[in-house]
Amino acid sequence: MDQIVYIPTNYTDAGKILGMFEIRNTIECVVLCVPLALLIFFLSPLGITATIVIITVLVVPLGGFTLFGIQEHSFFSFLYIYTKWYKNRRILTYRGSKWINEKRKPGKN
Numbered sequence: 001m002d003q004i005v006y007i008p009t010n011y012t013d014a015g016k017i018l019g020m021f022e023i024r025n026t027i028e029c030v031v032l033c034v035p036l037a038l039l040i041f042f043l044s045p046l047g048i049t050a051t052i053v054i055i056t057v058l059v060v061p062l063g064g065f066t067l068f069g070i071q072e073h074s075f076f077s078f079l080y081i082y083t084k085w086y087k088n089r090r091i092l093t094y095r096g097s098k099w100i101n102e103k104r105k106p107g108k109n
Contacts, residue, residue, distance in 0.1 A: 029066040
């Protein structure tokens, strides 16, 4: 009689925190969110309740983007890829018999 062994879905979760977040993403989240939360907390002229609401509205989405990443990249590597693409983007136009590759101006869409 053959014995059936079930492999759990999280058997490859080595190198992750809580089995879900990659270590790099967690470090990026701490580096971005903690200073931002402290800065808002100490510089806010509002009461404690309004300050906590402002911190929640600003820091929680940023923490979500940094923890989960964007398109399988960490937050900083995605920002690097995006800025590199934005700086080097081109417009490809066809004028009659030849293709013209023009550099896009930063102020124009």
